Amino acid sequence: MHFSYIPLALAELAALSRAVPTSTVPASLSAPSAAAPPTAPTVRLDAGIFVGASEGPANKFLGIPFAQPPVGDLRFRLPVPAAPYAGTYNASAFGLACAQQNDTLRVPPAIVSNVTQFLGGGVIAPSGEDCLTLNVYTPANVTRGAKLPVVVWIFGGGFEFGGTSSYDGTAVVATSVKMGTPVIFVSMNYRLSLFGFLASKEVKEAGVGNLGLQDQRLALHWVQEYISAFGGDPAKVTLWGESAGALSVALHMTTNGGDAEGLFRGAFMQSGAPLAVGDISGGQADYDRIVADAGCAAARDTLQCLREAPFETLLQAANGSPALFGPSALNLSWQPRVDGVFVTDVPQTLVKQGSVADVPFVNGNCDDEGTLFSLATLNITTDAEVKAYLQSNYLPEASSSQLDKILELYPQDPAQGSPFGTGTNNTLSPQFKRLAAIQGDLVFQSSRRFFLQERAHKQPAFAYIHKRFKATPGIGSAHITDIISVFGGTDMTEYLVNFVVGLNPNGPGLLGWPAYSTAAPRLMTFLDGPVPLNITADDFRVEGMQLLTELQQAHPLE
Template sequence: MYSFLLLPALLATAALALPAEDRAVHAQIDARAAAPSVTIKNGTVVGSTTGSVDSFSGIPFALPPTGTLRLKPPQSRTSAFPGGTFIATASAASCPQFYSQVDQPGLANLPSDVLGEVLNTPLYQEVTNVNEDCLQITVQRPAGISPDAKLPVLFWIYGGGFEFGSSNTYDGSKIIQKSVDLDQPIIYVSVNYRVGGFGFLAGDDLAEEGSTNLGLRDQRLGLHWVQDNIASFGGDPSKVTIWGESAGAISVFDHTVINGGDNTYNGKPLFRAGIMNSGSIVAANNVTTPKAQTIYDTVVENAGCSGSTDKLACLRAAPYQTFLRAANSVPAIFGYRSLDLSYLPRPDPGNNFFSQSPEISVQNGQFAKVPVIIGDQKDEGTLFGLSQTNITTNDELIEYLTTYFPQAPNARKLVTGLVNKYPNQPLIGQPYGSPFDTGSLNNIYPQYKRLAAILGDITFTLTRRSYLNGITSQGVQAWSFLATYLQGTPVLGTFHASDILFADYGTLGEGVPFITTATYYISFVNNLNPNAISTAAPLINWPQWSNSSTNKPQLVEMKALSNGLLKDTFRTPAYNYIAGRPSSFRV
């Protein structure tokens, strides 16, 4: 179950394999300098050049969120760099990570507990460049670009279940090179944001102070930084597309509803389009509900702050290692609780930043109406169903899922109705569970494929369809896809985050999936239309998604060696059940 934790290391290793030769570049691009430098509001930033890409890594965009600023909204860095210059050649630091729960009760969890202990040691964090002072941003561009090029900007927000992830595991070089080859050059920006208890701790105390959803606030401040500084790198602040995967995709959606849908900064839009890979609406209960408060109380207790008259002050004063262990003492995403996340964006009615459950914002039209691309991997839920091997009966499955929705009226009846939409018997030839279209194969325990199908649908795939229905009915242009390039992979199928490896960044090669994704996305970033550059093979014309075209193919099916079209009508009974109760499935 923990093999997925190797993904950041695998990505970091693969990112070193950059092309050595120079290629033809767009006419706007000048001969590159040995050490590229850019002057921004805080001084001069000096980067590096590899191949035909300039990189400026780890630029601080906020004050260190440490000490009294721990668990506080980020504050812009307004002072000049010491000496007026920042050397941006080292990788950005990772924010404190939450891979695995520590201090789990019971010997049955011993392997998980040991892993949690290792991942939280100072040595591991030092080796992996983890630092609480992590609010840094990275800019990559075609080498030697003219300062007045005004290239469109692709702003990346990483995933990791709001519990782990870092900008330094993603290298935009291949995407940039592809954009140059297509004569549609772009600038790539990736932002760090606080995750786990450092970024998404909730509860009464934080709500009263207005210090909620800090990770989202970090991302938002990064977007402000882009508006203030990207023109100096040759970018156009009026042509920003925000892009994310998993928690990053959910964050992209959240930025469309933050501040009641007002996405402006100094009177100008922060972004003009969005791309969401595996994620959109996550209906959630408020920051002060019992579920959120229990997480907060657990962290407070394990930090030794339960007896303090000012618990937040105690948490802020706690040694870094003490607070890290406490924040990571709650259930983690790759544990038994899976997608019943301990940390995630939760509505805070006490301020306008993220004030209501996001499905309400879409229903009320309170969102930034920008064109979007959104899609899923075919088997989104398989990774998240590997740990629940004790769930072997229909009743046990219902009981498990009921605990995901503690605020729902008659939650057991709600979940029973949902579970009944997914056949219980592994009939040959029947797509009853995930990995889909594999009949009775891959069912590693009696309820595995069924649980994987449900988790994937309610968190990603069918929620995507509901989101598309909501926004396109209000005039938003949208394109959607389903990736199936790992069809036949045992147990996992085309699993969640496989697009990071096979498509988005070309990490495992620049085959059809990478060519497809990169070309469509680069076209969208430049032209707000994925079809503007080319529809030649392996690409095809990508139809807009429309809620009035359900009987027509409107999904691009991204396959291993080609692309096709699909109707977005699979699992209709389950979709109708979920879409008809949008606020019932709040986590």
């Protein structure tokens, strides 16, 4: 059976945030710029004056460098803090996004118009290596000593693409002001694809693994040093992320023996939790290919040779890597791995060992996490092909009987597949709904449930399931649909603001959100229709997720 596709080039996976188009400036703002109009908001950092922009109830300070440009000999090295600021800087436009890996979402013609409308709208800045900047959104009338709570956003994109310009923090700040509990919103760029997650024995020996996570950590230290100048309280920081951003938040919780170093006091994770990923040497084949493509195979120090290679050569090599929306789907080439420094063991093993920051957290999923990632495999149409795909792509060491058990627990019956609850609708191919169910549970749902079951009796925890946009043809309540809700000034935004302010999502005018209990686990459920909120049990596909968790832990993703 043959299926045709219409390729949709994506600038960014999470382009659902009602981004506001902006002009851009170079990421490193080392040269003082011309003075802005006297009505523009300003803030002093060290001996520097940053001139931002006003947008209704919020002031924006954009493109502030928090690290030295990771170029030249600083490429593939740990981030270095920016030098003390001096002079006057234009902070009214985003800096460069970090270098992007190209990707294409392959969509069947029957649903292309729906998916295009669903995904459209995001704006991403031009990209490059000089990209380590962050952005601060404050209420318009905030003063330096206000000590407002702070939420720090980490975007998603499979660690391959994405940028802060696609996420306008104005709605979050505006909602918080309207609620009478104002907060400050911060977002940061971090290195992506091979620039941020190069993996090999050479990388491990040099201690430069997971550079994207190290970039994020440095940005959190910047917040501690400078956020008070914007009216924020460095003691009241909440980490917030989606997809790769949520996984990043989870890794900040599990790194450093669970010691948060005072960098954050709460965590809000959308579609991401600690995964079972293996050693950084698992990326050796991709590293060797990059080395060969860059003409560095004969070099004595291949890593240093890569530092000296032309940027365009490395970018071309990155674009030749398997991509998030390709057939390998959620088996990523460039992702966090065990490096012995930031990630000292398999993340789910760290959770079992108690290496988790003791902070309240929220962890949730969209109902149909796997649909977007299953559109590229509509050519898989038989049970045997599903089994072979799972073994070759995710579980190469699993036994035949274990794989058969997965197929038994996730049957071919479309009524039991994803988009869930849609009967035989959305059967784009004979195995599409089955694969979507398996992939969504393998990477997203099972890891969330594992994390909550391990930690909810030890620290305050809340969980949700997002079932809005269920009627979207083909993909249902797909991965990233909850971004629309939380960035859109809805009830979900209010729950977020409440959590940032008081480490509990509950507040006036909202349905009570129960803490997660391992004995009787319940989920805040976001719904379409006249009853938009409900409390439901976290008791679906228990046996299937338990098996997937066991197999992940026995055979971590390489």
